[in-house]
Amino acid sequence: MIVILLVGAAAGTHYYFTTQTMISKSAWWNNLVVQIVIPSFDISQYSIIESINQFGGSETESAQFWMSAGMSVMGFLIVLILAPWMLVKGYLKMEKSVNPDKLIPVWYAGAAVIVIAISSNAYYLSSYLTQHNENKTRIEARRATDELRNTMMNLAYDASELMILSSEKDYGNAGEVSLKMLPSYRELGQFEISIQEQLGDSVLTISGSLRDENMASKAIRDPVTIRITPKKDELFDYVN
Amino acid sequence: MKNYSFLIGGVFAVLAAFSVSILFDNLWIGFSSAFGVAVLWLWMLDRKMVNRLKDAGNRTIVRVVLILLVGLMLGLSVVHYQRAVQQDETLTNIRTTIIHSISRIEMEKSLLLALRHYHSLPSEEQTSLADAFQNLYNERLNTDGSWTPETPNDDEDIQFTYSIASPDSVVLSVTTAFTKGEDPEFLNNNNQTGLYQARAVLTERGVQYDREN
Numbered sequence: 001m002i003v004i005l006l007v008g009a010a011a012g013t014h015y016y017f018t019t020q021t022m023i024s025k026s027a028w029w030n031n032l033v034v035q036i037v038i039p040s041f042d043i044s045q046y047s048i049i050e051s052i053n054q055f056g057g058s059e060t061e062s063a064q065f066w067m068s069a070g071m072s073v074m075g076f077l078i079v080l081i082l083a084p085w086m087l088v089k090g091y092l093k094m095e096k097s098v099n100p101d102k103l104i105p106v107w108y109a110g111a112a113v114i115v116i117a118i119s120s121n122a123y124y125l126s127s128y129l130t131q132h133n134e135n136k137t138r139i140e141a142r143r144a145t146d147e148l149r150n151t152m153m154n155l156a157y158d159a160s161e162l163m164i165l166s167s168e169k170d171y172g173n174a175g176e177v178s179l180k181m182l183p184s185y186r187e188l189g190q191f192e193i194s195i196q197e198q199l200g201d202s203v204l205t206i207s208g209s210l211r212d213e214n215m216a217s218k219a220i221r222d223p224v225t226i227r228i229t230p231k232k233d234e235l236f237d238y239v240n
Numbered sequence: 241m242k243n244y245s246f247l248i249g250g251v252f253a254v255l256a257a258f259s260v261s262i263l264f265d266n267l268w269i270g271f272s273s274a275f276g277v278a279v280l281w282l283w284m285l286d287r288k289m290v291n292r293l294k295d296a297g298n299r300t301i302v303r304v305v306l307i308l309l310v311g312l313m314l315g316l317s318v319v320h321y322q323r324a325v326q327q328d329e330t331l332t333n334i335r336t337t338i339i340h341s342i343s344r345i346e347m348e349k350s351l352l353l354a355l356r357h358y359h360s361l362p363s364e365e366q367t368s369l370a371d372a373f374q375n376l377y378n379e380r381l382n383t384d385g386s387w388t389p390e391t392p393n394d395d396e397d398i399q400f401t402y403s404i405a406s407p408d409s410v411v412l413s414v415t416t417a418f419t420k421g422e423d424p425e426f427l428n429n430n431n432q433t434g435l436y437q438a439r440a441v442l443t444e445r446g447v448q449y450d451r452e453n
Contacts, residue, residue, distance in 0.1 A: 038316060039275075039313070040271065040320040040321070041320065043324075044320035044323060047324035047328065048324060050328075051324070051328040051331045054328075054418070055332075055334070057397055069258065072271060073258045076275070076278050077255075080278040080281075080309075081247070081251055081281060084306055087302060088285060089243060091293055092293065095293065095298070114305060114309060117313075118312060121315075121316050122312055125316045128323075129319075157349075160352055161355070161446045161447060164356045165446060230356065
């Protein structure tokens with residue numbers, strides 16, 4: 001009876017707080033069940049919210065911490081303590097009963113929680129594992145794209161500096177820039193970098209792309225192209 | 241009654257184990273210790289109650305079900321933890337990349353423009369790089385040594401400073417208030433630790449941008 005009251009009170013609190021914020025009333029029940037039978041679900045959500053807040057330089061509210069901790073503890077208590085205990089207790093009662101076919105409610109309650117927990121955990125685990133390789137490739141592609149953009153920016157600054165120094169002083173010919181003249185340029189196996197166009201000492205266009213076509217298809221299809229214009233105040237801009 | 245005491249004992253043991261997260265202000269630590277205690281309690285459940293089941297078939301069913309449940313929960317917890325760490329790393333990298341790009345635009349580009357301005361002056365007007373820099377950016381140089389960025393930011397994360405090291409050398413520096421750098425132990429100019437910091441040095445031979453953390 002106490003357990004039923006506790007679960008009822010917890011469910012009511014959860015319903016009130018979650019429907020006040022982001023969970024729709026129709027999704028509430030499913031969300032509550034998932035949060036209870038998968039205790040790591042809420043902690044994971046909290047960690048992500050904390051990371052997003054750190055990204056923006058703000059603190060995560062302590063209420064969020066307590067809410068996630070509370071839901072996770074409740075999940076542990078129901079799934080790993082109460083339900084197994086009820087299941088075993090039910091079996092013991094069944095074996096002691098004079099009528100072995102008699103329904104033992106405590107057994108059914110424990111078994112129901114365990115079945116829901118096993119099926120939910122199995123479903124989410126298999127979904128994550130299925131998506132794992134796809135996500136890994138996407139993350140690698142995104143990292144490679146960031147590196148490419150960073151490399152292109154380094155080249156743009158180097159080229160701007162070289163063209164400023166060359167056109168104003170006797171540091172070389174600003175109208176004949178090659179990639180090897182740029183300090184940050186080196187043969188990078190991952191990237192294909194080339195000079196597209198040079199118009200005297202005023203415009204230089206450099207283009208870079210990922211060599212791996214499979215990765216490029218998941219990140220950037222078009223090459224990153226930078227137009228360097230050392231005589232203008234922006235120095236360079238991204239063509240695409 | 242004995243069985244109820246055992247149940248209540250398990251409840252309190254899990255609660256106590258999870259409360260470690262309050263000490264460390266980290267939910268994953270409490271989660272791990274609570275999980276460990278719950279598994280230990282399940283083992284004790286097996287010794288105390290499952291062993292008392294007369295039917296071997298029932299004993300096997302309970303054990304298989306509990307092992308499956310714990311295994312799946314453990315697997316999913318590891319996945320959730322890895323995803324949370326990965327997400328944190330991704331967001332940190334994105335933030336650092338944004339700050340890195342902004343500070344290069346604000347510092348390296350500005351110094352390159354100063355260099356261009358210096359070299360574009362007729363030789364009789366060329367006094368020093370520091371003078372050219374000060375003439376060009378007079379309105380952005382504050383008396384307290386701070387440098388007003390071209391595009392002022394509202395999040396107060398990025399602080400720029402300038403220093404005239406010598407007539408032929410100008411240094412612009414950036415320190416952040418919360419964007420993480422590479423080394424968590426690095427002592428920043430603003431006396432905080434582990435944050436992004438960089439500087440750009442202008443000399444007659446060009447601009448050198450160094451990310452310090």
